[in-house]
Structures are given as structure tokens and as C-alpha cells.
Amino acid sequence: MTAALPPHSPADDAGNDAAGPAFSPLYQQIKTLIMRSLQEGEWKPGEVIPSEIELAARYRVSQGTVRKAIDELATENLVVRRQGKGTFVATHTEAQVKYRFLRLVPDGDAPPGPMERRYIDCRRLRAPAEVLRALDLRAGDPVLQVRRLLSFQGKPVVLDLIWLPAALFKGLTAERLSEYRGPLYALFEAEFGVRMIRAEEKVRAVAAPPADATLLDVAPGTPVLSVERRTLTYGDRPVELRQGLYNTASHYYRNELS
Amino acid sequence: MTAALPPHSPADDAGNDAAGPAFSPLYQQIKTLIMRSLQEGEWKPGEVIPSEIELAARYRVSQGTVRKAIDELATENLVVRRQGKGTFVATHTEAQVKYRFLRLVPDGDAPPGPMERRYIDCRRLRAPAEVLRALDLRAGDPVLQVRRLLSFQGKPVVLDLIWLPAALFKGLTAERLSEYRGPLYALFEAEFGVRMIRAEEKVRAVAAPPADATLLDVAPGTPVLSVERRTLTYGDRPVELRQGLYNTASHYYRNELS
DNA sequence: GAGTGGTCTAGACCACACT
């Protein structure tokens, strides 16, 4: 139950061992251990994790050290602190962060408002080479291809082409997608145990191809944003590749620099 | 020299005063004081600030409290910590963060390489209403309008239209811009004492207008990224508005989500 | 009141840079 720490337990280490190039502070090791428990599902999304005092006892370190570990997990959005209540495993379901990864904002800066999702299809097929590469898969590994359309106030705004490793999403069908109300990533974490942690996006301006233009209800050739997203789970393992086309006629892609 | 702290000095506050809604922890107050010194130029960009121990003595708090204040300043990129050397006021000159605000990356993920800046013109004129609003200026306040072209390997990639409050940039001319080698924001902080801290960007896909297309060396109507940036200095005061057109044929706008 | 996270302190020791 109480995993002992290899290096840097409170009262060992006298002089660094020979050939020890990989030094890491205690709180980093604790962070890694907590992260492992998160990954293994010891605490599920939305649940509380043990209190700082309990974790300090479990790992045999001071509360301050656990605190620093949890601080980092909180700034990485893996965990949410709530004073007086505890620390909770982050979720894509909560209202505050429901659209954490969607940077599209309506022009007037009004809150996004309700969004309709229409799933066009969900097919199992052989992945193009570039998809294989982006998802770290091997030739022959099956993938799921999902297409969907997001609309705001009845107007289509985002057309997504999504690629998923089939091995991780067994039983995902167009029906199942259509039945589900709520963010895709909430479904993924609840039904398939796949948690989306962070993502990288490559944004370009392109001319809308005729077929896509029809779905987006714009003229073929209209400039639209192409947003290529690679989504990663624990340990930076890629688990989704998605190409989105955004109609930016009355919305924009918002970004903060610092 | 040693400014005394109004509330929450180490040994006062017994029971919250009546009508005291604006509680803020000590380290936040320290952070504010340090930020004020930065803003007032007590320590200039690139210089060391006093050590944690000195600051702790100056503000009459513990080193740990100063540390927490500086930690936040460091994560906001106002300050850079260097172990064994000290804490330094952040700069737009350092190589590591020279292109902190430029998210454009060449397709092959190769490092950006050298960049040529060509300043087209720098004019003083009356600002359009939307520029006034974005910069929090009053009708009649003069502004500078700068146009410039960024090229990579001889190919034009970014066309910027920049608006600046003339009051803050007295004496800025096209010649002065052209003579300067290095990032624009480095010039601003060195010559005009205006430090760019953070920015908000609105990204859209648009058809390149004919005149701009010529400068960017693309066909008129080509889809290009429109990047509208509002840049802020201390206290979130807006000091720049810029509209960039990015040719994303062989570059992309990179973003990280978390 | 009991339990949780949040703040603040004081002191010890480590890793790093300059001299």
C-alpha cells in the first residue's frame, strides 16, 4: 500500500551514488507516483483524491512536499483543488471547462451558447500513413474515422474529421455518438477510460474543398481555418488526430500569449 | 526605503476589520509591490533584482513568502530565475524567448532560422474608431501606423499593420525602425520603456486583399491567416494593436492546449 | 467541531555560479 521511495527518502542519501545522472527532486517523484495512480484509475475522473495529509503519510514525506506535487498537477489541469472540500480528478464534464480545447468564440464575445453536434459517420478503416505516424501506430493497425458537424444557433461552423486508434475505442459507433449529449472527450473518459490531457494544434488558412464547403454551408473556395489537432493522454501518448475546418465568418479562434 | 505593509503584517490583524471584502494573501501584496517596482523601472530589463533574502528584509516578511511572490512573477514571464545567479527582469532580447509572441513555425518543424524585417512605412495619423477603442484612447489622440514585412529565406510570409499610441513612442520613425536589428519589442523596451507583457490574438481565415497579396507575393484572394493582436503592458494597459496576414502555405500557426 | 486546502514562518541542507 505504502510504496517506499527509491531515492531521497527523508533519511537516506548521503552523497550521491555513483553514476546517478537522473536526479529529480522528491516532489517530482511524488508527482509521478500520483500521476501513475491517476493513469491506473485508482481515483476516477470527478472523484476526490486522498487529502494532502493522507498522501504525505502514504509516501512518507512532509505535507509541503505533497502540496508542491499537487500544485503542479493542478496547473497542468490534471486535478482541481477546492478549498474545504478536497482535491478532485479533473473531468471534461464540468461546466467551467467543458470547452477547454475549443478555442472558437463568437464575434460579439458573447458566451458560446448551446452547440448542436451532428455525427455524420463513424467508420473503421486502414489509416493513411500520416495518421499512423501521428498516432504512433503500426502499419495495419485499425483506426476509426469519425466525421461530425458543430453548429451554433442552427448555423454549421465546425467540420471535424477525427481519427482514433480502434484498439482504444472498441464498440464506438455512429449511433452511440449520436445518443450521447455532451462533449466528445467526456464520453471518451467515461466510456473508454481515455483521458485527454493536452493537445498541439497547427492552424492554417485554406480554401474550403467543395464537399466540405457544402457541409459548412459556404461557397467552395471560401477561406476557412484548418486546425490540425494531436491530442495526448498520460505520458504524452497520442490518442487522437483531428482535422477541423472552422468557418470564421462570425467566429474567431482565440489565443492568449504570455 | 522599506515600505511598511498596510494589512497583514506579520504580527497585526486580529479578526477581520468590518467591511473588509478585499482580502489578499501576503505574498500577493508582495507580488504587487515587486511588480510596481518593475513598472517604475527600479530594475531595468535584463538586470538582476535583489535576492530573495534582501527582498524579505525589505518587505519584512519571510523568504518563503517572497519566494512564492517571485514564483508567480516567473510563471507570468515577468522575471526569470537562474539558480546560483539571481532573478532577472525578463527581456525580449534573450535568444531563448526572442520570438515569444510569434507562433508561426515552418512546416518541417525546423528552427525558424534567420528572419528579415522590412519596414514599409511609419506614419502618424488619426486612428479609426475601432483602433481607438482597442487602445483605450480618446478621439483625437494621435497614433502611429507601421507597416512591415517579415521574410524567411527570402520569401515574404508575414505582413503586419501595427498601431501604436503616439504619446508612448515619440520619435519613432521608419528610419529608426529600419536601422534596428532585432525584435520590435526589444526596441520598444530599450528605447521607449514600453514592456510588452502579454497579448490576446483573434485568428481568422480571410482572402488576401489585392494590395496585401502583392506584398506577400501570393495571388489575390489566396486564403491567409488574419491575426489580430492586442498587446498589453503592466496593469493590462493596451499599448499595441496589430493586424497580421500570415501566408500559411509553408508555415503554420502553432498552439498548445492544456 | 472536524476536516480540507491555503498561507506564513523559520531553519536546514543541496545544487549551482562566480571568484
Place this chain on the structure above:
DNA sequence: GTGTGGTCTAGACCACTCC
């Protein structure tokens, strides 16, 4: 060696939440 930031500890008290 001296001074800097970085880690770790132990203990006190505060603010918030729920019973």
C-alpha cells in the same frame, strides 16, 4: 568560500465546507 536560487521539513494559524 560565498552568495544565489531550489528543496524539504515541521508547526502554527486561517478560510472554507459540511455535519
